[in-house]
Amino acid sequence: METNFKKHIAIPQDHGAWIFILSPLLIGFFAGGRFNFAALTLFIATMATFMLRQPMAILVKVKSGRRPETDRGPAHFWTFIYGGIAILALVALIIEGFGYVLFLAIIPGAPVFAWHLWLVSRRAERKRVNIEIIATGVLSLAAPAAYWVSFGGYNSLGWWLWALSWAQTAASIVYAYLRLAQRELTSVPQKSEQWKLGRDALLYTSFNLCATLMLGWANIVPQLIFVPFLLQWFETLWGITHPAIGWKPTQIGIRQLIVSVVWMILFILCWRL
DSSP: OGGGOOHHHHSOSOTTHHHHHHHHHHHHHHHHTOOOHHHHHHHHHHHHHHHHHHHHHHHHHHHTTSSOGGGHHHHHHHHHHHHHHHHHHHHHHHHTTOGGGHHHIIIIIHHHHHHHHHHHHTTOOSSOHHHHHHHHHHHTTHHHHHHHHHHTSOOTHHHHHHHHHHHHHHHHHHHHHHHHHHTTOSSOOOHHHHHHHTHHHHHHHHHHHHHHHHHHHTTSSOGGGHHHHHHHHHHHHHHHHSOOTTOOHHHHHHHHHHHHHHHHHHHHHHHHO
């Protein structure tokens, strides 16, 4: 039995992805205002489904020859554990009257998950920024789901929580790729080249900032919701003008995590003001 407890199979190894699932969940719960039993059930279901991705990906890798056969048993074990927990939690949600949130996972989530596993089978899952952005869009659906179960029912504001959460994660991914690309530079480039390299990241964060300013002005969302996006915009400006030459990926990841956590806290505060 002890051979089943392999960390690389039981726990997702892409550590940066944790914030992409926890952030929308917490945003939704705090926006809804209550952490009730249904919210706890949703949290368990969401995290179990998130954890399920790792052992299933390992199974695909074993089948395609990317992992040894010794990983098959543990991968089956954790697939059963996480899958069983997710099913039980989802059944509990249905009993509690929130079965409609399952459509958020089934309709967009299942196809994207299957697509990810197909890419894993073809050794093509890494360094695909567009795919990562689409995947985080699915993860961001945790925000409206958490909001609805915490609020006690459907409310259209949940869709804005989803859109804003996804906007932030998309910009964060593009910015992370910029920082990783800067690592390959041998010297600090000219200012014009710095801005050229950072164009996409700046476009994403600038769009998010302008959009939230307009949405707040129109009273569609809380007026101060632009504040966390302003933080992300300033971080992007700093990153463009301070290339990460010689930085380790861990350094980049830790800074990204800190900025994302502060963004989440500011978002929660500004949403409730």
